[in-house]
Amino acid sequence: MISFLLIIYALSVEAKPFNGNASYLEKRRQILAAEDEVRVGGDIILTFAEQKVNDILMQLKHDEIEASIYNNTPYLPHMHFFKAKQLMQKSKVFQIIRAMPKGGALHLHDSSMTDLTWLVKNVTYMPKCYMCFDNNNILKFKFSSTTPPTTDCTWRTVSSYREASGNVTAFDEMLVRNMSLVVDDPDIAYPTVNAAWRRFTELFQTINGLFQYAPAFTAYYSEALKEFYEDNVQYIEVRALLPPVYELDGSTHNKTWVMQTYKKSTLQFIHDHPDFSGAKIIASDIRSKTKVDILSSVKDAMSLVQDFPDFMAGYDLVGQEDTGNTLLFYLDQLLYSSTQSGNNSLSYFFHAGETDWGSSDVGKNVIDAILLNTTRIGHGYAIPKHPAAMDLIKKKNISVEVNPISNQVLKLVDDLQNHPASVLLSGGYPVVISADDPALWGARGLSYDFYEVFMGIGGDVADLKTLKQLAMNSIMYSAMNEQEKKKAMNLWRQKWDRFITEIFLSGGRPNHA
Amino acid sequence: MISFLLIIYALSVEAKPFNGNASYLEKRRQILAAEDEVRVGGDIILTFAEQKVNDILMQLKHDEIEASIYNNTPYLPHMHFFKAKQLMQKSKVFQIIRAMPKGGALHLHDSSMTDLTWLVKNVTYMPKCYMCFDNNNILKFKFSSTTPPTTDCTWRTVSSYREASGNVTAFDEMLVRNMSLVVDDPDIAYPTVNAAWRRFTELFQTINGLFQYAPAFTAYYSEALKEFYEDNVQYIEVRALLPPVYELDGSTHNKTWVMQTYKKSTLQFIHDHPDFSGAKIIASDIRSKTKVDILSSVKDAMSLVQDFPDFMAGYDLVGQEDTGNTLLFYLDQLLYSSTQSGNNSLSYFFHAGETDWGSSDVGKNVIDAILLNTTRIGHGYAIPKHPAAMDLIKKKNISVEVNPISNQVLKLVDDLQNHPASVLLSGGYPVVISADDPALWGARGLSYDFYEVFMGIGGDVADLKTLKQLAMNSIMYSAMNEQEKKKAMNLWRQKWDRFITEIFLSGGRPNHA
Numbered sequence A, B: 001m002i003s004f005l006l007i008i009y010a011l012s013v014e015a016k017p018f019n020g021n022a023s024y025l026e027k028r029r030q031i032l033a034a035e036d037e038v039r040v041g042g043d044i045i046l047t048f049a050e051q052k053v054n055d056i057l058m059q060l061k062h063d064e065i066e067a068s069i070y071n072n073t074p075y076l077p078h079m080h081f082f083k084a085k086q087l088m089q090k091s092k093v094f095q096i097i098r099a100m101p102k103g104g105a106l107h108l109h110d111s112s113m114t115d116l117t118w119l120v121k122n123v124t125y126m127p128k129c130y131m132c133f134d135n136n137n138i139l140k141f142k143f144s145s146t147t148p149p150t151t152d153c154t155w156r157t158v159s160s161y162r163e164a165s166g167n168v169t170a171f172d173e174m175l176v177r178n179m180s181l182v183v184d185d186p187d188i189a190y191p192t193v194n195a196a197w198r199r200f201t202e203l204f205q206t207i208n209g210l211f212q213y214a215p216a217f218t219a220y221y222s223e224a225l226k227e228f229y230e231d232n233v234q235y236i237e238v239r240a241l242l243p244p245v246y247e248l249d250g251s252t253h254n255k256t257w258v259m260q261t262y263k264k265s266t267l268q269f270i271h272d273h274p275d276f277s278g279a280k281i282i283a284s285d286i287r288s289k290t291k292v293d294i295l296s297s298v299k300d301a302m303s304l305v306q307d308f309p310d311f312m313a314g315y316d317l318v319g320q321e322d323t324g325n326t327l328l329f330y331l332d333q334l335l336y337s338s339t340q341s342g343n344n345s346l347s348y349f350f351h352a353g354e355t356d357w358g359s360s361d362v363g364k365n366v367i368d369a370i371l372l373n374t375t376r377i378g379h380g381y382a383i384p385k386h387p388a389a390m391d392l393i394k395k396k397n398i399s400v401e402v403n404p405i406s407n408q409v410l411k412l413v414d415d416l417q418n419h420p421a422s423v424l425l426s427g428g429y430p431v432v433i434s435a436d437d438p439a440l441w442g443a444r445g446l447s448y449d450f451y452e453v454f455m456g457i458g459g460d461v462a463d464l465k466t467l468k469q470l471a472m473n474s475i476m477y478s479a480m481n482e483q484e485k486k487k488a489m490n491l492w493r494q495k496w497d498r499f500i501t502e503i504f505l506s507g508g509r510p511n512h513a
């Protein structure tokens, strides 16, 4: 990183006017070169083949930008994802990004990372699946060996409803619609952050009945691994609530069983796909719970770290930040592990600053996350409004998990060129890109979010260096240990080399586009 | 300004975990105190009365925020100004801001700063005013001693149309509507930056026929002074195109006449309102013109600075930046004055970075503005995406003229909590607030923009210190000379003292609210 102070010094000692254009242009070149070097990926030196791929990619990017500026084609990062998604799939830039090995997805949630159509087409077809619409018209599911007792709604089997519907396709689409945030006019359906979150939270009530059924739970997770793998993601980290997973007879499994299941499925997937680097779990609890509950889940997480040292990465608090409790509210509970003797530390991966109320008590979560020694910050949308946080994340090398589409769909920002992570990218801060809850807004894997970063948040200047650094960051800033990172990085380098060769030789047309 | 490096050092030497809550909370307090001090206005020490006024103001602000978060009342900085304006007028915070002495408005344009209803109710009622709708259905006006010849439209007197309309109120409202960006559904009418700018540019074709008529020209400017004065603004700086101002017989006046007229009207206004500090003109040209034209207007500006040393402040380029020429394009012309010997320098006040294409050639205008020794930067919306620009504006003390409503109406940002100037405010950068073209979006004076900064861009933390500093900045960073600044600041202090006393004694109810 070049010091701007040097440039500033050079400028400030220049008392006389510029000695004509040449001197001006040289100074300008220096400043722009310094900016170009400081940005994320700016100091990467591309190989010959990478340069050629970069030329191809930047030409395609330039074409999309020009089409927008001069032909009034909609510019996709300005559009709501629900409307941009279909157009994005046709983009040649998107197709290259999909083919690109993207490293890891470090910010995902257990029950929102697998395609909803898969969920309906598979899990709701499992035997003994019951459904009903409750008093609030929320769709509920339950697996049970016998018909569940009527509570606030009357249960019938999905299969009987499906048969009675007379149109299986339409019926299944209706089920998907009831689990999804996707609507025709999101600005009408979700006028505010709170409105979006209200619906978002309801959806989990629908999904949980499916997701938490033991056979479905295992299949759901394996399908998630497959979807990310197919999107050229080689590693994931999952914020997991570790809920009681239930069987047909109503009996439930504890957190250890859940962890074992995750681990077994991961190992199986690696066995079947040796070029996959694995997964880790981040135990999560909900920030509306009592302090007593949070202390209890902190303790559970500490013991799970002991039991699954290479698989349980740490702890986080999830749920809407604006309306939930702050990190400060749980200070005693979150400091608990640091007061314990021995090798009992708990790593944190806090959601913090997922708000446009940047300087509120909620916005101050970014400061508390840092003071609580968080390993990474989830979202950190408010960080650029906190100069101390900006300094500290750089100094302490705390990476920020940016989830562009999530922030748009959950109403923090419309035009992704305005996303505050643009400041982090141009300033060379440690950033990783993730997808948060892709299934709930119809995304899949990581490519849509990478596209938004490449075309929107990163600005015109984002290039192959940016993408390469972001992919490498996702391994460097993961919760893997040094040896795992080294192995994952070697794997990624092979994939990257293949990708570069393929795009280079094809002139920009990946095989699977 | 407290150094964050000290804090960072304190944190990094802390190897062992926090010694319980007390130590954590002390460290937290230090960081938040440092952030609180570094922000714009953070180091101001309020008097006893100011503290009381701040308490009142912050309680009112808090009430509006709470109402939005918990009662789902729309939060005004999230809303489009066309819809928020009426609600804003009812806000007690707004009423206090309106009563507050705001110093100067440093970023205004000659033909868009005076209320359009005034324009219609006065200028179109002057004798010999003709109108027509041209082939593009754009309303045109012309004053003429005889009926102007038919060109692309057929001229008739406004008075005859008005009489024929049968409804003077509706007719005059129609005229206003044809000069204004205001529509019922701005998102439909102006889906993109380009669409908004297209209409915006058209409006000047309508207004110019009125504005450039000599008797109207003088009256328009005096009315602008009056409107800003009534909004408790004591000084303005106007980007002026210095167009040929015409008489009934078609003869036109040159730039010197225009400058003399501005100066005479200003002196008259100061004579009538001794607590008004005056005005200065910034000669402006349009960034779509040829290099030859720009060199010519640069030379004109240089000679006007000689002729009106206390009134002509400098030079700027205006018009849509995305589609216009860059500063670099005009490099030779803009460096011209620095190559001339003697006391021939020309101060610049460049519009730069009024774009969400922050890292494009357009975004790089912020770098060129700095290298061209600009005194201030107009908009600078792209600055936080340029780390070198961030460093340089602080080091060289270049202030950024932030025009919140302009940026919203011209489609750079919807939610003003996302405005990038939030980073400038929280980081203590030199910022002034202005109104750009308030008349065209139905604003008046500076209060609406100050409200958006106080409630939106500045975040929860913005308080009376912020407002006070922004008001003082508008004098400190003006083009006034040291003596003029001192006089204006003294005037402002008296006004401020009266304002504080009034709010203090009334418990938050200004006289004219």
Ligand SMILES: [Zn+2]
Pocket (backbone or CB within 6 Å): A107, A108, A109, A351, A378, A436
């Ligand atoms: Zn999340």
Ligand SMILES: [Zn+2]
Pocket (backbone or CB within 6 Å): B107, B108, B109, B351, B378, B436
């Ligand atoms: Zn302007």
